[in-house]
Amino acid sequence: MTEQKIQAYVLGELPPEEAALVAEALAQNPTLAALAREYEQIAEGFRQQRVAALQQELLAFDQTLPAPPPRPAPAPRLSRGPDEERNAITKPQRAFIFRTLVFL
């Protein structure tokens, strides 16, 4: 079993019959399996870099598309107008009414 074969196996470049033979060899030999894991890390690194590069292209393309829907503004807090303010029952008045009702 050559290192080149393990590389090809990990990087998915072997025909199925050969790949099956390599898989069998890896299952029986922990040293070869450890070597395969190192190449798996390399393959994963290549994948992540390809994805990162394409993502950058996509983000640039995304700038040409309509902007995402904005977060809706929070509902405005209802404030009293000057008339309402004038006609509003104040705290002491409310307390007086309450006391009167209890007394009755």
Place this chain on the structure above:
Amino acid sequence: VAADAPKQNSKPALQDDRALHAYLKLARNPVPGALFYRAARERILNYEAEQGRYGKKIVEVLSHVFATFMDQMNGGKIPPPVNRSLWITFLAYYKAGTGRAYAENNGFLQATYFARDVLLAAMAEDKDHSFNALTDAFREPACGVIERKYPNHAVDFADVYQDALISLFKKPPLPGKAHTAQLYSFFRTILVRRAADAFQQGKKQSPTQDLTDNLSGEGKNINGFTDHIIEANGLANLFGSDDIGAILSDALNQLGEDCRSILKLKYYQRLKQREIADKKGWSTNSVGTRISRCLTKLKDILRGGK
């Protein structure tokens, strides 16, 4: 009719998805899979907004998920759809990327018209690639249709097929019309008419059956479908937190220029050994040996760095 045409195994309603798969392998401008991304983005942003999620973070995650999806597609890890639409497969990637379950029965996640909509956009904006993709994807089922209607080879399939495709591109269906539910259904109607003309019968064919029903169920139990895809393909591993890409980038910088460039051609640009040989002026065999040697060096650098 081509006698050796392979039999069609996928669901009839997935013809549009098979065409979309073929199209994604060809579409490169302005970025790979741009029209799929644009359509998916619109649906996902609307879905997320409905769930009360907004902001640039969604676009960042979406672009990362789509880049992963396209990378798997280009690496042959996503085969032509047989049982599930490509949109559902993409939703499985998005779910693996976000780690969030979907709200069931959401209109934005329905699969029924996704492939058709992207294909119609491609027919308008990217004619050459979409024509090639549709030509490849529709050939087998179209061949089956003509074989069944004219079993004695009374109609020349190649001529009728070409004619029907040109007609489809000259007058594509409007997405809003009920009879254009699937692009393939529409195309099949044209094909059958063209075949009838060629057969000089002149009588009207019975309207073809709409094939959309099989896909409409995919919007329901969306978590069940996507979970199955995530588990069967180990998608969760594609969205892990380890940043091996950055470590590899450092290691690559420690390699010589020759090794760096050959590995980039092979594993970033995914060129075939023959293409690298042509580019570099080397023999194909020597490219294989050089790549192997460079990979060994890279492994040794990473080992030393641990």
